[in-house]
Every structure is written in C-alpha cells, then in structure tokens.
Amino acid sequence: MIMRRIKYLIAISFAFIHAFVLGQNEQTDTLISLEAVEIIDLNTKYPYSVSRLDRLETDVLSAKDVGSMMRVIPNVSGVRRGGAVSDPVVRGFKYSQLNVQLNNGQKIEGGCPNRMDPAIAHIDVDDISSLEIIKGPYALQYGPNFGGVVNMKTKRPYPRKKFGINVEAMLGYESNWNGFKNRLSINGGNEKVFFSLSGNLKKYGNYKDGNDNEVSSEFERFNYTAQLGISPFKNNYLILSYDQSFGKNVMFPTLPMDEREDDTRLLSLDYKVMKITRHFSEFRAKLYISDVDHTMDNKGRPFSDTVVALSYIQTRNYGFRLDGKFNFDENEMIFGTDYEHILKDGTRTKTKILEPTMPEMSEKLWNDAQIQNNGLFVLYRRTFGDLVFDAAVRVDFNRANSGELKLVKMGNVIYSDADANSSFTNLSVSAGGQYNFSNKFSLNLSLGRGVRSPDMNERFIILLPVGYDNYDYLGNPALKPEANHEVDLTAIFNLPEAGIIEGGYFFSYVTNFISGELVPESVAKPQTKGVYGVKRFYNEDYVYLHGFEITYQSPDIKKWGVGARVAGTKGINAETTNYIIENGEVTGSETIKNDPLPEIPPIEGSIDVYYKFFKARLIPAFNLRMVATQKKVSLAYMEDETPGFTLLNFNCSYQFNTYLKITGGVSNILDKAYYEHLNRKIIGGKGELYEPGRVFYINLYFNI
Secondary structure: OHHHHHHHHHHHHHHHHHHHHOOOOOOOOOOOOOOOOOOOOOOOOOOOOEEEEEHHHHOOOOOOOHHHHHHHOOOEEEEEOOOOOEEEEEOOEEHHHOEEEEOOOEOOOOOOOOOOOOHHHHOOHHHEEEEEEEEOOOOHHHOOOOOEEEEEEEOOOOOOOOOEEEEEEEEEEEOOOOEEEEEEEEEEEOOOEEEEEEEEEEEEOOEEEOOOOEEOOOEEEEEEEEEEEEOOOOOEEEEEEEEEEEEEEEOOOOOOOEEEEEEEEEEEEEEEEEOOOOOEEEEEEEEEEEEEEEEEEOOOOHHHHOEEEEEEEEEEEEEEEEEEEEEEOOEEEEEEEEEEEEEEEEEEEEEEOOOOOOOOEEEEEEEEEEEEEEEEEEEEEEEEOOEEEEEEEEEEEEEEEOOOEEEEEOOEEEEEEOOOOEEEEEEEEEEEEEEEOOOOEEEEEEEEEEEEOOOHHHHHOEEEOOOOOOOEEEOOOOOOOEEEEEEEEEEEEEEOOOEEEEEEEEEEEEEEEEEEEEEOOOOOOOOOOOOOOEEEEEEEEEEEEEEEEEEEEOOOOOOEEEEEEEEEEEEEEEEEEEEEEEOOEEEEEEEEEEEEOOOOOOOEEEEEEEEOEOOOOEEEEEEEEEEOOEOOOOOOOOOOOEOOEEEEEEEEEEEOOOOEEEEEEEEOOOOOOOOOOOOOOOOOOOOOOOOEOOEEEEEEEEEO
C-alpha cells in the first residue's frame, strides 16, 4: 500500500514536469499578489518582540499542525497530548493566557475541557500564509493580551488587473506515521470580484518512537474553505469567508477520552478602506462567528468494557472588531473597539455495560455558560528623530454567567453552587520605544500591564481532571482577573557583512495568579477514578517569570547561511502549598517557598546551516536542535524532571520551475528516543509520550 502511494506521487510529479517543463522557455506572465485585507510593512519597527513565519519558511518542515510549526520560534513550545495537536506555550504562558486568533480578530473556543481541540486545532496548517507571534502584553489592539498574541493568517483571494484563474495543489507523504496529506485550491477573479476555493485532507496512522514502540497517534482531518472578495470602489475591499473542518478518530493517549468527531464552522466578514481623507488613513471592520460541535468517548480505553462514557459539547464564539487609523504630521493614532461572546454547553453520558438494566447517567460538563468581553483601545505612535515611541491603553468590560454549577448522581447532589455570575472592568496599558544609536545598533525597551479575566474552565468546570496534576477540578465564579506586569529589553546589532544579532531579556510579575487549592470532601468528592482529591481554582498572591532570547542570522546576500538561536524561561511561585500523598490519598500539606512553576520548557538552542545552489533554486539545510535537562520542576504539582536530548534534522527544497516545487527531508536522523518536557504522560501509568523516531517526508507543490 505504501509503495503504491509513493509511486502515485512520483507519477504525478513526472506528469507535471513533462507538461510544464516543455513550456518553461515560453513567455509567461509574472503574477504579483497582495493581501486585500491586510498589508504588512516588514520594515515597521516595534519596541516589543514580534516573530513572523511565512509560507516559504514552513513548506520545508514536516509540521502537521500550527502548534508544531511554531516550535522554530525562540521561547515557543507546546503541550502535546496526542499525535494531532501541539498546544502553544510562549515564554511559559499558555492556554487562555495567550490571545490566539485567526486573521486579526476571529476567536475560536474549543469544546474539550482537557484542550484536545484548542483554537489552533481548528485551522489546517497548510491554509496558513503567515504566522505572527507577539510576545508580552503589548499589542493591545488585538483584544485582551496577557502573555502574548498568536495571530494565524490564512491564504486570501486577491484582486487582479485582468481576469485570471490560478490552481495550486500539494501532495505530501510521511513515513513512520504512514501519513498522507493533500491540498487543492483555485483562485481567480479580476479587480472588482475575486474568489478562492480550497480543501485539505490529512490521514495519519500510529507512529513508532526511537525505541521502536508504537504510539497511539492516528487522526483524520478534512476541511474546505470558500472565500469571495469584492472591491466596489477604489481602495475598498470586502471579503466573505466560510471554513468548515472535520476531525475523526483523533487519538489522545494521555487523556481519558479520544476525539471521535469534530465539526467546526467559521464564518467571517472583513472590510477595509484606505486613504479616506488626508488624516483618516484607514478603517477596518470584522464580523465573525465560530461554531464547534465536539464529540469524545472512551471506547478506545481498556475500562470501556465496564463503563462507556460519551461527551458532546457545543460552543459558539461570535463578535466584531472595528478600528480606524489617523495621521497628524508625525503622530499616528488608532482608535478601536471589539466584542467577544462565548457560549458553551455540554453533557457527558455514562452507560454501565455490565449492568444493562441500570439507567444511563448524565452529567453536565458546562451548564449554558457564557462569557462576554467588550473592549475599547487607543494606540499612539510617533517618531522623535532616532526614537520610535509606542503607547497603548485598553479597557475591557467582562461579564460571565452560567446555569447552576451542579452535579447529581443517583438522585444525590454531589456538588452545587448557584452563584455563577461575575463582572470585571480591566485596565491594560503599555509603552515602549526603539532608539537607533546608529544604522547598526538599536535598543528596545517595553513596559506593559496586561489583564485577563478567568476562562471557562477556571470559572465553570464541574469536577473534571483538567489540570496538570492528578486532581478533579472545580470552577470558581468568584475568581479575580490575572494581571501580568512585564518589562522587555532587547538589543539589535545589524552588521551588513556579518549578519544580525538580537538578544533580549524579559521579566514578568503576575498578580492574582490562578492556581488550585484542595477542598475537603464535605464540599466535593472526586468523581474520577485514581485522582487524589478535588481542587478548586483560586487566586494566589503572585508569581514571576523571567527569561532570555538570543538569535543570529547570517547575511541573506551570501550563498551559504547560518542561523542560530537559544532561549529559556524560568517561573517561580514565591509561596505555595504542597499536598503530601500516601497510598494514593492526601494525608497532609506543607508550605513551599520558591517552587518552580509547572510546564515551563527547559533551555533550548538550535543551529541551521544551508547553501543556495543554482541561484537559490536548490537549498539543502541541516538543523541541530539541543534541549537541556529540565531540573527546575514543581514539587507542588508533582512534576518530574526530564532528560535533555540532541536531534539532527535535514530538509531540502527545489524550485524546479514556476509550476513545480519539491520539498522533503528527514526528521530525527539518528532515530533518537526522546520526549519533550511538556508532553503529557500516557494515561494508565504507561509512561512518557515519546516523540516519533526517524521520519522521511516529501511534499510536491504544483502551481498552474
């Protein structure tokens, strides 16, 4: 089967080569496309850290999801629970501490309480045109920003001077997983009306780690996207986009359930007008709605022969964003507002297989929970000679409510909390500047305060093991918002003959840090087999994080190239409680000073070496990735140390002509057996979730 599919890929590639190489010397039109909704100025300078990945940089990688694609950015990692999704972690901040969005504002709320489907899981990695990571609480125009922004930008239709149609296709294969992926897109239109249609299909099996052990990691994903753009007047652009994606049989060996089915629908309307008046330079508007229907079950678990559990969760996220840009001489200002409304409801049904006469048990995971957030923001920017100054203020009005937090079993009330309403007014501010001492050296300094309100889990979850540690968790509607007070200092050396060296340090002081504390069984008894007890979310006084990032990139004008990066983060909880476990039960507690925060990745570095052959049409590259042992682990969360490792990878891209590009490579060339510090443990005491062993991959890109 594998050889037939490989021959199929090779046959198609030769067919395209035969069809288009013959016409390679013929005169062809060069198409230059521009984004109709978003124009990025890569020369814009920011006082805070902004990292961008574009399609050309990621085509050579074997990334199966957006989260794994982000790993090449310093101080960016991911929590992995299965084969399909890596949940991003930026400088130790994760989950709702990050503002993850699509195309400058669209939000997506996943269904699973254990985050088997975070926002990035609903976007196909091959639909991404660029990825923008903004570190720190500074870019306040994108919504509440606590620890950073992850902005996924997808491929968009574009206007053309005259009518034309463009067809793109991609075929890919990965060994070890026996994984196949396909993509087809059609783009066309003219200056007034333009459109795109695309679809992706991925099917991967279980992989083997470096010890030749099979890991349950199979998944199937399919999506299609339809987009229509119009330009009714000069400098006016409108794009309507609809995306529907499906997940099927997605395995998560570290969670009590697998994803059986997922149906996600994303609808958005973007409008942009430029050059309105002399001082009113730009206006943008976005409306969106995101629906997720998520089904999970435990049918792939050994204990499903006694109790079968099935969870069905529905989430909806809708909102808007409006902003206008004004220019007065050297002053630039942006005024805007945004709104987000999250609705979530879900039920878990349990059937006792050995007792067929017993009725099904049904329990609420979410009880018509809702969170609304309305924000107002102002940004100011000005250049004072060699100083670029940037400042922003944001106010958020946050409201949340839910049906009664209640769990009933066999007619008995296990837990109940009728007071589920809360509201907050949050103030976020930031200011910073970049001073250019010369055309070779600049210094950036940013200070910010970003505030986020508690999320759905933290407010409303009802007795589920959603944390890193082995406890059932209860939501707490009385939680206060977290506030991140951060400072960033970065130095940039731009030496034309030697390359670019950039180094930075950050310090973050978080108040009202949300954690968990044990509650007595008189309040709530655990409902999950094997957990130690029940924790309820609460606010600790403070924690702090600090870290560094250093990167080097050789001059692009040379045929050879070297890129290097090293980064690390440490997190400290000044005072917390450690619960003493004996024979699977909590028998006491102790206060711990300066306990490391859990799920902080170790120091990591990498080196890339490449050479450009045939006027950069053929570029082979080697990558050496080095990860240190993580010994700074949390005692309070029973976190284990993880060993360091070194990986050697190879990739290569060949631009055959205008119509055909081939990329491929080998990941983990030495077939190393290793696992990441942020990988969750396989459920049932079966040990660590190891990463894949050696993987060969090839991708064919066609452009007609």
